[in-house]
Amino acid sequence: MIELTNLTKTYGAFRAVDRLNLRVERGEIFGFIGPNGAGKTTTIKMMGGILAPTAGSVAVCGIDMQADPENAKRRIGFIPDRPYLYEKLTGTEFLKFTADVYGVPEERFSSKAEAVLTQFALADWGQELIESYSHGMKQRLIMAAAILHDPEVLIVDEPMVGLDPLAIIMVKKLFRELAGRGISIFMSTHTLTVAEDICDRIGVIARGRLIASGTTADLQREANVSTSDLEAVFLNLTAQGAVAP
Amino acid sequence: MRALVRDIGILLRPRLAPRGLPRRLRGGASRLLVLGTAGALFWSALFAAAWRVLAYFQGIEEIGDILALKLLSMILIICFALLLFSSILTSLSKLYLSRDLLLVHSLPVPRHRIFLARWLDSTFDSGWMVLLFTLPVFLAYGLVFAAGPAYYGSVIFSLTALALTASGLSALAVMVGVILVPAGRMRSIVIVLGVLLFVALYLAVRLARPEQLVNPEVFESVLAYVGSLQAPVSPLLPSTWAYDSIRAALMGAPGASLFNAALAASAVTVLVCLLAIAAERLYFKGFSRTQVASARIFRGRGISNRLLGALPGPARAFAVKEIKSFLRDQSQWSQLFLIAALVVIYVYNFDALPLERSPIQTVYLQNLFSFLNMALALFVLTAVTARFAYPAVSLEREAFWLVKTSPLSLRTFLRIKFVIYYLPLLVLTETLIVATNLLLQVTPFMMALSTLTVFFLVPGIVSLGVGLGAAYPDFKAENPAQTVTSFGGLIFMIASAALIGLVLLLQAGPVYRIFMAGLHGRLLSPGLWAWTLAAFSAAFALSLLAILLPLRYGEKRLSELHI
Numbered sequence: 001m002i003e004l005t006n007l008t009k010t011y012g013a014f015r016a017v018d019r020l021n022l023r024v025e026r027g028e029i030f031g032f033i034g035p036n037g038a039g040k041t042t043t044i045k046m047m048g049g050i051l052a053p054t055a056g057s058v059a060v061c062g063i064d065m066q067a068d069p070e071n072a073k074r075r076i077g078f079i080p081d082r083p084y085l086y087e088k089l090t091g092t093e094f095l096k097f098t099a100d101v102y103g104v105p106e107e108r109f110s111s112k113a114e115a116v117l118t119q120f121a122l123a124d125w126g127q128e129l130i131e132s133y134s135h136g137m138k139q140r141l142i143m144a145a146a147i148l149h150d151p152e153v154l155i156v157d158e159p160m161v162g163l164d165p166l167a168i169i170m171v172k173k174l175f176r177e178l179a180g181r182g183i184s185i186f187m188s189t190h191t192l193t194v195a196e197d198i199c200d201r202i203g204v205i206a207r208g209r210l211i212a213s214g215t216t217a218d219l220q221r222e223a224n225v226s227t228s229d230l231e232a233v234f235l236n237l238t239a240q241g242a243v244a245p
Numbered sequence: 246m247r248a249l250v251r252d253i254g255i256l257l258r259p260r261l262a263p264r265g266l267p268r269r270l271r272g273g274a275s276r277l278l279v280l281g282t283a284g285a286l287f288w289s290a291l292f293a294a295a296w297r298v299l300a301y302f303q304g305i306e307e308i309g310d311i312l313a314l315k316l317l318s319m320i321l322i323i324c325f326a327l328l329l330f331s332s333i334l335t336s337l338s339k340l341y342l343s344r345d346l347l348l349v350h351s352l353p354v355p356r357h358r359i360f361l362a363r364w365l366d367s368t369f370d371s372g373w374m375v376l377l378f379t380l381p382v383f384l385a386y387g388l389v390f391a392a393g394p395a396y397y398g399s400v401i402f403s404l405t406a407l408a409l410t411a412s413g414l415s416a417l418a419v420m421v422g423v424i425l426v427p428a429g430r431m432r433s434i435v436i437v438l439g440v441l442l443f444v445a446l447y448l449a450v451r452l453a454r455p456e457q458l459v460n461p462e463v464f465e466s467v468l469a470y471v472g473s474l475q476a477p478v479s480p481l482l483p484s485t486w487a488y489d490s491i492r493a494a495l496m497g498a499p500g501a502s503l504f505n506a507a508l509a510a511s512a513v514t515v516l517v518c519l520l521a522i523a524a525e526r527l528y529f530k531g532f533s534r535t536q537v538a539s540a541r542i543f544r545g546r547g548i549s550n551r552l553l554g555a556l557p558g559p560a561r562a563f564a565v566k567e568i569k570s571f572l573r574d575q576s577q578w579s580q581l582f583l584i585a586a587l588v589v590i591y592v593y594n595f596d597a598l599p600l601e602r603s604p605i606q607t608v609y610l611q612n613l614f615s616f617l618n619m620a621l622a623l624f625v626l627t628a629v630t631a632r633f634a635y636p637a638v639s640l641e642r643e644a645f646w647l648v649k650t651s652p653l654s655l656r657t658f659l660r661i662k663f664v665i666y667y668l669p670l671l672v673l674t675e676t677l678i679v680a681t682n683l684l685l686q687v688t689p690f691m692m693a694l695s696t697l698t699v700f701f702l703v704p705g706i707v708s709l710g711v712g713l714g715a716a717y718p719d720f721k722a723e724n725p726a727q728t729v730t731s732f733g734g735l736i737f738m739i740a741s742a743a744l745i746g747l748v749l750l751l752q753a754g755p756v757y758r759i760f761m762a763g764l765h766g767r768l769l770s771p772g773l774w775a776w777t778l779a780a781f782s783a784a785f786a787l788s789l790l791a792i793l794l795p796l797r798y799g800e801k802r803l804s805e806l807h808i
Contacts, residue, residue, distance in 0.1 A: 050649040050808060074652035084643035088570040100562030101651045129573070 001026045001153055001184035002047065006056035009042050009208075016042045018208035019056065024153075024184045024201075029175060031199030032188040035238050039208040040188040041081065044157045047186065048078045061152050074102060077146030081158040083138035087131035091122055091141050094130060095148055102149035116144035119174070121167070135162040143171065147178070154178065156187040160194055172198050192230045202230075206238045249361075252354050256362035259345075276732040283735060292381035299389040317386065317495075318488045321407070324379055325484035328411035332371035333435050336416045339367035340528070341423055341535045343723060350532065360524035361517070364416050371415075372408035379404070383491070390495050399494035399502050403487035406509035410483040413516035420523055423531035443586065483512065559653045563661045570640070577726070584629060588677065591625065595681040608688075612760055615687040619695050620749055622677045626670060626706055627741040631729040634666040634710035635737055638803070639718045639725040645808055655800045663704075663711045663796060671703045690763065694756060698784075702748060705791025706741050712795025713737040716802035744791050751780045751787075 002024040009017040017039040024030040034040050045051035047058050049069045058065040063072040085094060095113045098104075104112065117123045120140040130138065139162045146154065154175075160168050175185055175198055189195050195202050196216060203213040212222045216230060223236040302313045340346075340363050349359055383400045386392070426434065479485060490505035553561050553568075571577045595618070638659075641648060648658050678695045687695075717733025719725065728734060755777040762769055769777075 045808075048646075048650045050646060052804075070652045070654055073650060076650070078646075078650040080646055082643070084646065086566055086570060086644050086647075088573040089566060093565075093569065097562045097566050100558040100565075101653060103558050103652075 001028075001061055002030075002186055003059040004043070004047070004056070005059070007043065007046060007053055007058060008055040009039075009046060009051065010054045015208050017046070017053075020205075020208075020210050022203055022210060022213060024186055026184055027179050027182045028201065029179050029185045029187065029199045031195035031202040032186065032205060033190070033192065033195055033202060033234060034188075034205035038205045038238075040205055041157055042208075043205070044155055044186075044188055047155050048076065048080075049073050074149075075152045077149070077151035077154045079142055079146045079154070079156040079159060081161060083135065083142050083162070085130050085138055085141065088129060090127050090129055091117065091133070092126040094141060095145055098145040098148055104149050112148055116148055120144045120170075136164055136167060139163060140167060143174075147174075152183060154183055154185045154187075156185065158189055159187060160189065160191050168194070192234060196230045204234065204237045212237050249358060252358040253362045253365065256349065256352075256354065256359065257366060260366055279735060280732065283739075288378065288381050291378060292385055295382040295385035296389065299385050303389060313386070313389075314492060317492065318484075320379065320382060321484040321488045321491075322482070324375060324404075325407055325411055325482070325487075327375050328372055328408055329415055330435075330439055331375065332367060332408075332412040332415040333419060335371035336364065336367040336412065336419050337423075337435070338723065339363045339370070340416065340419065341532055346532065350529070355525070356529050357521040357524040360416075360528045361521060364412065364520065367416070368409060368412035371412055376404050376408060386491075386495060392495050393497070395499050395502065396491070396494040399490050399506060402506050403490045403509060406506070406513050407483055407487045409513045410509070410516060413513070413520055416520060417516075417523060420527045420531060423535065424527060483509065486512070559651070559657065560661050560664075563653075563658065564665055567637075567662070567665050580632060580726075583632075584673065587625065587629075588673070591622075591677055592680050592684070595684045608764065611685045612687050612691045615682055615685050615691045615695060616749075616753070616756060618681050618685070619678065619698055620745055622674055622681070622699065623702055623706065623745045624742070625677065626674045626703060627738065627745070629673065630666070630670060630706055630710035630741070631734060631737060632726060634662075634670070634707050635714040635729045635734060636725040636727075637662045637666060637711055638715040638799070639720060639722055639728045641718075642720050642722075642725065643808075645718075645720050649808060655803050656796075659711060659715055659796050659800055659803075662715075663708055666711065667704055667707045670707055671700070674699050674703050688760075688763070690760065694752070698748065698752065701785060701788040702745065702791075705744055705788045708792045709737055709741050709744070709795045712797070712799035713740065715796075715799030718803065718806070720808065740795075744787065748784045748787055751784045755780050 002022075004020050004022050007017055007020040008015070020039075020043060022030075032040055032043070042051065046053050047060075047065070049058075049065050049072065052066070058072075060072045061075050063075070065072045086097070089097065092113060095116070096109065099109045099113070113126075114123070117126050120143060122137060122140055122144065125133065125137065130141065133141065143159070159171055159175075163171065172194065175187070179185055179200075187195075187199070201213065201215055202219060204211050204219065212219055214222070216233070219230070219233045219237065223233045225232050225236050298316070299313055302309045302316075305312065340360070349363075352359070380400075383397075383404075387396050387400075390396075486505050486509040490502045490509065493499070493501035493505065553564050556564060595614075638645075648655075675696060678699050679692075682692050682695055713733050713736055714728070717728075717731060717736070719728045719731065722728050729737070755773065758773050759769065759777065761767075762773075
């Protein structure tokens with residue numbers, strides 16, 4: 001469903017992402033962890049078609065992002081880490097905007113919008129301007145909009161930032177449900193417990209390179225850590241990654 | 246006192262750093278060179294015009310000095326009014342609406358110090374342009390009157406005091422106003438009031454028919470007018486203190502100049518103390534009120550959805566978003582008043598033209614005006630495009646990621662933006678042209694020529710606006726409408742003026758010949774036909790290129806942009 005091949009991004013002499021190769025299968029939740037500045041958001045931006053890679057490619061559902069970006073993007077639900085939205089629209093109007101852009105049929109919009117607003121506890125706020133929403137509410141609205149057009153792939157940058165505990169539980173449950181329906185989820189996060197709880201596989205990135213990838217058990221083996229705590233695994237792997245050439 | 250100065254210094258430090266300069270003033274050497282050259286040219290033109298007028302006044306016996314000093318007094322009153330208006334808008338932004346205020350108010354600094362630091366920042370922002378561009382006029386006064394160094398010192402001191410007084414009075418008014426009306430809405434009210442005031446003043450001046458002053462039949466009233474020139478202006482106006490100080494320095498009376506300068510300085514000192522006291526009591530209260538989101542003014546639903554229902558999904562989505570965002574953003578829709586005022590003034594000017602008294606043949610003059618009117622209307626269009634279409638892409642602000650991740654190409658996105666602004670701007674420009682041509686009673690040929698030329702140039706100018714706005718976007722601008730004062734905005738203005746100039750230059754020759762042939766009942770020669778065809782084809786090709794190239798350039802630059 002998602003395939004990154006030798007994905008590279010350089011800014012002048014600085015190599016933010018370095019020959020990244022990975023594949024996320026249908027219905028799989030892939031967690032992407034790494035220290036600050038490791039290249040997570042740059043990778044996610046290239047996957048979402050926001051940033052052009054210097055080399056390599058991104059394929060979504062077999063469609064090359066560089067060659068056919070519109071078609072590839074139509075299959076993606078994108079959730080950025082910062083909830084910047086059109087502040088002068090109401091929540092419902094923003095969903096209608098998304099529905100029109102992604103081609104959700106008119107007759108299905110009302111029921112779908114109502115369902116996602118209820119699901120994300122925004123039903124009472126649908127007619128209010130987004131500028132009056134809190135950070136967490138904006139984040140929830142972006143998530144609601146991202147799944148409105150039934151994407152085949154969900155790309156999420158730091159999904160839990162700004163969410164309250166109830167919303168975090170709901171989002172974790174939702175991601176599992178979506179994966180159960182065959183949607184692939186690529187998620188970058190700093191919240192290791194979230195990655196541990198819901199991801200089928202986890203990739204660790206440091207200094208632009210994928211230094212480890214696999215299930216939590218695989219990572220423990222690779223990091224030579226006996227404890228099941230992902231934090232220790234992360235610290236060990238990224239420390240190795242930091243000294244690696 | 247030392248703590249006060251230290252705190253204000255610390256609060257202003259981010260602003261004083263090179264990166265703290267207004268975004269539009271930052272950039273590489275080439276940008277600074279272009280902006281600097283344009284500014285220097287404008288500055289020099291102002292100086293030349295002022296010097297010419299003052300030198301002419303000097304040549305008029307007896308009333309020359311009176312006229313020059315009256316002009317000085319009027320300049321200072323206008324300066325004061327401009328400073329007042331501009332500092333109301335700037336202090337609203339700096340004191341209540343800027344994004345960094347949340348951080349600033351969380352700092353352990355007394356409120357009046359935060360206020361004073363922000364106020365100084367605001368004073369600089371609202372005053373520098375007015376002061377910079379009045380300096381050539383004062384320089385011309387100094388040279389024409391052969392004034393000494395004391396005059397220049399007096400000018401700098403008086404103008405600084407005037408800017409501080411205007412900004413202080415505005416800040417005081419804003420502080421009280423924000424307690425009564427939320428800051429966001431107050432800005433719209435100020436803009437609307439300002440525009441209405443300007444239109445009222447303009448119409449009052451126009452209705453007085455100042456052009457009659459050059460008519461010998463009303464000469465007696467001119468003498469009466471000269472007598473009234475010497476009438477004193479109110480001594481309570483801060484501009485009068487500046488005027489008295491500068492005039493005294495100009496006439497070589499340093500004592501009187503110093504006295505008036507001291508008067509202005511004491512007023513500033515008292516004002517700063519008053520501001521500090523008021524700020525401690527009112528500033529935070531008003532800022533706190535501003536944090537509460539204001540209620541929506543327009544609650545009508547689905548109107549734009551229904552109107553644009555026939556459009557394809559993505560186009561409709563962006564069109565609806567654009568219209569709703571515009572109507573709900575008070576700083577945007579309130580500008581419509583400005584356009585309405587512009588239309589009224591524009592059309593009224595043509596209505597008031599005294600063509601019948603001209604010694605030149607009226608039919609010729611009417612049609613000459615009609616041709617020049619095309620340029621004028623297209624320059625008005627350039628100004629309106631600069632205000633609305635140029636910032637269209639920057640108005641996406643940080644939500645631009647939504648465009649980048651949507652299954653919509655940047656080309657389609659820019660075309661949607663183009664169409665949204667093209668249609669209303671075409672209606673506006675054609676309305677101006679047709680209405681003024683009807684008032685001028687031009688020939689059908691000139692009417693057809695004007696409407697067709699405008700029809701083909703409007704898309705070119707709008708495309709230049711949208712395309713160059715996309716090529717030089719500023720998604721982080723506090724007020725995207727101001728992005729037109731940036732490097733890209735300047736390029737747009739120059740490109741648009743060049744396009745208008747080139748097209749009209751191509752048309753001027755053949756149009757003159759065709760018009761004169763019609764006037765004298767002559768047939769058009771084959772050579773003239775060929776010239777006309779070539780000139781109009783070139784003009785048409787230019788218009789087409791102006792539609793295509795800027796949008797492509799904008800698309801290319803936007804696709805290379807990292808967000």
